[in-house]
């Protein structure tokens with residue numbers, strides 16, 4: 486089946502915001518009295534803000550009230566936004582814009598499929614919003630990855646079937662979501678983590694329109 490649309494996760498695929506999420510969660514962990522490691526952070530990739538907080542609290546062995554959770558998540562997001570506002574367009578990951586341009590030249594649609602509620606802000610800061618025909622983010626979905634909702638909505642809004650779309654993901658939960666939605670998936674990262682993807686590459690310098698057509 487010909488590929489007519491590509492759906493991109495944002496954090497860790499288009500831009501390396503994962504490091505800023507990590508720094509903000511680490512700061513929250515420190516304030517709550519425990520260390521949050523980079524290895525722990527792997528568990529938060531692709532996971533919604535509130536679910537991430539639950540995992541963080543589980544790692545710290547803490548139980549807090551719903552009200553305290555809301556306050557903690559807000560605080561984490563404020564710290565995260567401080568990092569985001571300092572981001573520069575050169576933080577777009579290598580090869581991404583070149584690949585977007587190849588898709589445009591081949592009339593392949595581009596969608597965003599992100600769990601982040603900050604997605605549009607990030608696209609604005611990076612000045613790349615205009616590349617996207619469709620944006621589905623953490624504000625428009627009710628079910629988190631590995632549920633395929635974010636990607637099925639993306640395909641529907643592009644007017645395409647799942648079989649006509651390819652998803653690009655760096656998180657295990659995201660690859661699962663793509664497969665649960667019946668879509669082909671390119672994993673961006675490590676083979677061991679993303680083994681369910683149809684192909685895994687380290688980044689877009691290793692992937693071009695010919696590789697896409699061969700999927």
Ligand code: BG6
Nearest residue numbers: 496530531532534600601602603
């Ligand atoms: C995902 C990230 O894209 O978005 C997660 O991989 C993050 O780490 C999630 O928790 C939600 O992001 P935000 O910006 O709404 O807090």
Ligand code: MG
Nearest residue numbers: 494496497655
């Ligand atoms: Mg991601």
